[in-house]
Amino acid sequence: MGSPSSRKVYKDAKSALAGILKDDMVIMAGGFGLCGVAETLVDAIKESGVKGLTVISNNAGVDGIHLGKLLETRQIKKMISSYVGENKIFAQQYLAGELELEFNPQGTLAERIRAGGAGIPAFYTATGYGTVIGEGKDVKEFPDSPRFAGRKYIMETGLWADLALVHAWKADTEGNLVYRKTARNFNPMMATAATTTVVEVEHLVEAGEIEPDQIHTPGIYVNRIVHSPDAPKRIENRTTRPRNA
Amino acid sequence: MGSPSSRKVYKDAKSALAGILKDDMVIMAGGFGLCGVAETLVDAIKESGVKGLTVISNNAGVDGIHLGKLLETRQIKKMISSYVGENKIFAQQYLAGELELEFNPQGTLAERIRAGGAGIPAFYTATGYGTVIGEGKDVKEFPDSPRFAGRKYIMETGLWADLALVHAWKADTEGNLVYRKTARNFNPMMATAATTTVVEVEHLVEAGEIEPDQIHTPGIYVNRIVHSPDAPKRIENRTTRPRNA
Amino acid sequence: MAWTREEMAARAAKELKDGFYVNLGIGIPTLVSNFIPEGISVALQSENGMMGMGPFPYEGEEDPDLINAGKQTVTELPITSYFSSADSFAMIRGGHIDLSILGAMQVAQNGDLANWMIPGKMVKGMGGAMDLVAGVKKVVVVMEHEAKGESKLLKRCNLPLTGAGVVDMVITDLGVFEIDRSGKNPMKLIELATGVTAEEIRSKTDAEYVSAL
């Protein structure tokens, strides 16, 4: 850990979040379902007691796991998500009017995050035109475009957070990240779209040990790294097939 | 080559372009300078004699090399580029009014291509606002955005081509691609933003031989592949440092 | 008499063409992968970031990092690639997926589709459905023809839409319909399920259509 960049490495989740958390902040949390979520970071947020959070995350965890924990403690004020089906506490709080919810189509959510990180305040998409998602949004046509003429598009805006919680398979001390299989999902965009990006990694190596053509997230996007080799990895729907005899 | 996807593999550049080329078509050509250009495909376009081309490419080649060849034969009607400094024929034809030229800021060009491939007809950027690039374009402000308030942004549109010419380091027979170092540049976006994408590769392997987490361009974007192990790789500005004695 | 779920899936599988890149929704559409015709090779996309999805793993070989959009454990294939959600939906929104097969609550004769919310009930969210129907080249709906004795093929959807003018084909337990998204041509009945008559369909369908049997 003698490299200059090892200053990005923190000893645990609590210290990696120290000085960042404040009430009413906006947090992006990577993951799809329980796959690729930074659960040790969420645990530390729970312990901190910070509240009034707006959380941008495709899903809302399940009861007692990941964001489900922050719902139990009522630390979350608002969710921006595409699907929240697996969470009873969520439903209760929402129906009681205690939780705000903004649904985004999943691809629109992903692109809004990517746009925010890429300095793009807004973009147009056909997704959601003619549905409640399009209501009140700017509508535009592009009659001169050989590719895009003949349809209507709505304007969606870029997102930005105070803090992004990212789970990666491997990091080097510079913060260069590699994700594994479908645990990649929302993590790479979220890493680019927050004032501070904190990463939970399963494997931490020295700078130079990851092939530079195979880095998914360049270290410039990563502020703090926690090596969490024992972070839980859960399976939501275990489906298997029988072996042939 | 027994896999079902080996149908994407063509024996040479000429056959890989057969049936695609037509006068007045729009072509995207990957590369930055002469790095990561698909020169064998450009050679085949030259031989075909197709003309009236609109070419979207960051640069315009140099005299006698890459797109410089298509300028010599006057097959190009219009260029959309960010920098064309290395080409005398280009300057001659442009100053004589024989060649149209549309300058785009390099990042705007890259993003317009990415947008076209991603189904995004337009996006906003601060790049070029207040300059000739912004003249005549829609201007918008985002006063409610915590990230984007306080500046003005111009609308830029997505690009789409009839044909993309891509250079990759390695492909499998499914068309999954890996690029090498800075030869990646514009190639990945262009692969996504054309009706037909033809790829020149240095190394061709069977499907399954590239680690699926390390694929830069999924095969869905690739229609035709030519294995060109001897494609020329040129250095435009050779700069070195002395070895210590 | 009518088609079973499996028969509906088998009929939907006939829309697959060799070399297609396909996204299958949850429910009956998932069954389609069991009926891919001989000699036809397709790649299945999972919108959480995977092209070339393989079957469920053998017991004991489940990988928590390898799931599909239904959060089920799956496997990879030699053609597999992984990518981010942004790249996945760039692929979908950009019109690169050839075919999406998905379920629905209602389809209207103009191609409107409703499958994500019922007013007054807890809404789970649209997930990737709005992106898929807006972006994929061809959208095939597989659904029961009726729900509680009411036609699900309507003149106009009365549930909130997932997409407007997005459906190309509807396969129900009673038959197969084609829809011209442009609205230039009326909806067409093109096929009857086994043992189903044109009259039965007419009597059970609210939508207006012409017969092209």
Place this chain on the structure above:
Amino acid sequence: MAWTREEMAARAAKELKDGFYVNLGIGIPTLVSNFIPEGISVALQSENGMMGMGPFPYEGEEDPDLINAGKQTVTELPITSYFSSADSFAMIRGGHIDLSILGAMQVAQNGDLANWMIPGKMVKGMGGAMDLVAGVKKVVVVMEHEAKGESKLLKRCNLPLTGAGVVDMVITDLGVFEIDRSGKNPMKLIELATGVTAEEIRSKTDAEYVSAL
């Protein structure tokens, strides 16, 4: 007396802070990498798709796949990563690069910058300059104070702009100026080059500024 090119580069290098991600333009800005202060570690971005650019290669070790934005052969470092041009400019446009140091033809007292075209001359293109000045957190211009006896620091640029209100600091052979992009404060002279007097600068500067020496 005034600063040499090397002295200007050395002065610009003082704007580097430990851990900065930096983009250096062609010309004098390139020299800045020779003056990185002891104990300071910075990563150099090359907008053609590389973070962590190393020095020129030893003769015989040039790699045609490894060039910088000036199309010169370079090398990689342990911190290096590669990415596409879209991802590279997402990084630039998105405000992730801490500092850009670049040359200019003209700078105006409001931060306007002109460095890409002279009307009537063949225009080579703006390359990535417009993106850099619009996107990078802090923009430092290094240029000669005068060209052919005319001040390059102006009340208003008369050449076509590269960016409007984008420059934070100007380092010339005569001294150093700070600009408040918001326009709330006037341009300030904050430093004199070796052997240069405030009077000399006043006499050679068209722009209005206040002295903060």
